[in-house]
Amino acid sequence: MNIAVFCSQYEVAEKYRLAAETLARLIAQRRHTLVFGGHDEGLMGVIADTAHREGGRVVGIIREKIKETAYKNADEMVIVRDTLEMNRELIARADVIVVLIGGIGTLNELTDVLRMKKNGLLHKRVVVINTDGFYEKFKEQLEKMNAEGFLKKEVLETLHFADTPEEGMRYIETHGN
Numbered sequence: 001m002n003i004a005v006f007c008s009q010y011e012v013a014e015k016y017r018l019a020a021e022t023l024a025r026l027i028a029q030r031r032h033t034l035v036f037g038g039h040d041e042g043l044m045g046v047i048a049d050t051a052h053r054e055g056g057r058v059v060g061i062i063r064e065k066i067k068e069t070a071y072k073n074a075d076e077m078v079i080v081r082d083t084l085e086m087n088r089e090l091i092a093r094a095d096v097i098v099v100l101i102g103g104i105g106t107l108n109e110l111t112d113v114l115r116m117k118k119n120g121l122l123h124k125r126v127v128v129i130n131t132d133g134f135y136e137k138f139k140e141q142l143e144k145m146n147a148e149g150f151l152k153k154e155v156l157e158t159l160h161f162a163d164t165p166e167e168g169m170r171y172i173e174t175h176g177n
Helices: 015-029 044-054 062-068 083-093 104-118 136-147 153-157 166-176
Strands: 001-004 031-035 059-064 078-082 096-099 124-131 157-162
Touching: 001 015, 001 083, 001 104, 015 031, 015 044, 015 166, 031 044, 031 083, 031 096, 031 136, 044 059, 059 062, 062 078, 078 083, 083 104, 096 104, 096 166, 104 124, 104 153, 124 166, 136 153, 153 157
Parallel strands: 001 031, 001 096, 031 059, 059 078, 096 124, 124 157
Antiparallel strands: none
């Protein structure tokens, strides 16, 4: 299974790095393929290094403008024109999408996926790893949007929040895409 992971390109707190390592280890050990934003930095570098070290297949998708920061040990590196093309390629190659901790770029990727789901253009499962409650307010906002008629229940139901990478992987392997 190809598992696209959206996450930060920045160095972040140890608890988030450990969650990223755990997810990458699970992906590799279960012989899935990691598909990610291609960076050799921050959480992106962590997931790529861990998956590679554990014998997993690693596919990066990176923008032309920043290709010098590409992960050097990728089994495949795809260079695309811009962020929009990168997001589309990540989504197209994924069987399942997992969201780790991230900033504006990660939220952009996640909301792009939700918009595609809303419009019936995407039917893949999405798992948000809610390490240390990082996405709790986002989850509450989505639930409020649903309760007040701004987000269809069907869209909300295709988004699964997991407290740990292990819980997220169990969900993926039970529900697939």
